[in-house]
Amino acid sequence: MNSMLLYFIKSAISMALFYGVYRVFMEKETNHTLNRFYLVGTIILSLVLPVLPLEKLFIIESYQMPLLFISGEQGIASAAIEISNTSGAGLSISGIFLARIIYLGGIGILALTLIAQMVRLFFIRRAGKERYGQLTVISVVKNILPFSILNRVFISQETREDPKLNTILDHEHAHFRLMHFIDLFLLEFITIFQWFNPIVWLYVRSLKEIHEYQADAVVLQGGEGTGTYQALLVNQLTGTEVFRLSSAFSKSLTKKRMIMMTKIKSGKSAWMKALIAMPVLAILLIAYAANSPAGIAGEGDYIVKGKVVEAETGDPLPGVSIIWQGTTSGTVSDMDGTFVLKVNDKDAVVVYSFVGFTTAKTTGEGEYTVKMDTKVYEVNTDYNPGKEKAELANEESPEKEPIKTSEPEEVFYVVEDMPKFQGMNPDACIAYVQENLEYPQKARNKGIEGKVYVSFVIDTKGKVTKAEVKRSVDPLLNKAALKAVNSMPAWTPGKQRGKAVQVQIMVPVEFKLSATDESKLHTNELK
Template identity: 30%
Template structure:
């Protein structure tokens, strides 16, 4: 839940930053094709950048949840933290050793997500309603062929608009102004403006709370009209008479949001002014987006951390075997352990992971295969981590571990099975760790570790 909200906020921030650059540098320029591409790029980047890894890895410090969690998994938990550790076992109160606690009320994140969902649902219903009206109009009327367009002539005084190759035009306009209007609507078809409108409408549904996505949609409609006007004048139609037609048609009812209308959504004054301006040669200003996109990815991309624990440097991954997706190797001596999927061992037909001590590498320390996640759906609940482990000739100790961190990577709960560690040679056995996840938790880290010679 929190992950979705963070993603949406990052997408909104990306939109704001990139649109601000467009507004300052490009909005007044008449290179309409370039401006159109930039607006589409902004919309795409809003959704893609938060998913991309940051171009510059961010070093993690000792206060990083990963660094702290892995640096302490090989230690015995402090005595003062032991009351926070709940180990599964049979009790009189619960046959499964896990007490149920009342379901927490709806959190602020839940309320925000609920409000967001209502907005998305409202806009989706509105969009589908307009689509149904459009389909009924197209299917319920006789069409006339005009070049590559299909004309739908309506008796009432409707402002002309187009939806792809279908053009809606009033009987009066068809008789008196058909050449100018149909040329204008054909321009929308040639430039593929319908696809821009559909894409931005979907973006608007997802980011309905972001005012900048509404501005992008408005500016895109203006650009569509500017491009169509330029195309019409390029076909030899006299500019003054065409401008007078635009002024006469500036008031009309918009039929549906996806359609591109003759008067569009921009002001007549701006359209008239743009018709009299020559194509600008300031496209070089768009080069400002090259460093800006890098900064945006650095600020809002998915952080990729590096730390002093040599995360992911286990030599085992260089051979035939590999570390499972979304897991990584870490530890205080990870280079001394071979960690990865074991091709020779399965459990109930499923693949297993092996951690083996490489005796050729000197030094003490542990190696672990770990994963971490946000505590969103687990906050306020009691969580059980379970897994199966077998061991062979473990001279030190091994086990599963589970750690919950709060703000500033402050440990809230921690259990590494140090008091009931796996030693020697054992067969497959199920182990469990149960911890309460406080509402203020910010990170969950968990995995399996081996400290010393042997194999698990």
């Protein structure tokens, strides 16, 4: 699913649940300060929750192995990739593209109307200006509802002559002193970018109601009679709204507002009702963590699958690390080189890495044949007659037994901190193995060459253990490859979540006849 669409869905669900708690349990309470901060806090929380790395707070285990975190594209080279699924030619407008156009159009309309209101407010005809405490009172010619923006109050000339003008100004001063303009600017920004979400508009309506409740309470606490104040509100109903980012004196006059003026102030029970939102928050945290792209490996909406092969020979490559870049989701290729990976992003970048081969990557869902190029290592394999006797003796010697350890049975393939060979990446071990490889003379004489794949485990102390041949060429070459691998010095062990763990690695060991060997072999064949 498109990541932006998923974000909007998650934020809408969060807003709906939090707002539902407000409507059912808190709306009728008179603790307006609590209600105000609850609404502002939960709408911000609803916007932030979907993008938090919640999988780090809730460790959710799955049946797949722990996987490596890929932080960037450094060291990634191009590889030959064949894509088996192709789309037809021609231009088509997808549903997602059309939805984006509509979404951006809605943003544009709201932004333009806001700008138009600001321009109209700037050019509105003014009849005078005076000070009232911290406020600047501006009289305008047009018949408008009294409203305030920051410390500026706009009133009509008719309102200026009202004997209750001071009460109106006290009401607007309460809006300024309580900094309601911060809420209005925040909600306006959210509304522009989530104009399609009806819950956002409900938040705006409820928050503006609370602003009026608070301003009304300040005026009534100042000694104004409830009856005369309500009559004043009714008298100010006529007029037009000029600017939606303002606090209007009687714009939100409703039956609820009238009732709220006469209700007894809520006690401590209102705070207890607000705590009902905590279980909602806990449910959202766990749900979003479980559905995070970096949460449970193997859950997603799009499939990346195919086969990884060696570019030179076309042979399948088993044990290739296949990671969804930027996450901890991934898998490894099977013995026949096949793999299946589920991702939550249609355009996900998948990275393919294997010791001894150039790293490759693909972009987007689909079925791929990934051809990986072999890295070249220069190795001296010239014929040396003096070694023949020693090599023959080595061939007859029993194969070295893997070191038995008491480490846990679990073996990782890829971890957060991969093992390092002599302070370098695992690739460095290839050069060591090739340099210390003894080419059996019998194999030379028979013209046997090829690539032996050997897997081994780096235990928690960095020792090479459990070396075994995964793909054989000839028993002679197998023994030589195992001997070279087992001769490696200790590694720096791999770590998962800061703890040393066993990590399995597979390397290709190449036996290639030199020009001298091939010449002698050709001469012997002629004889």
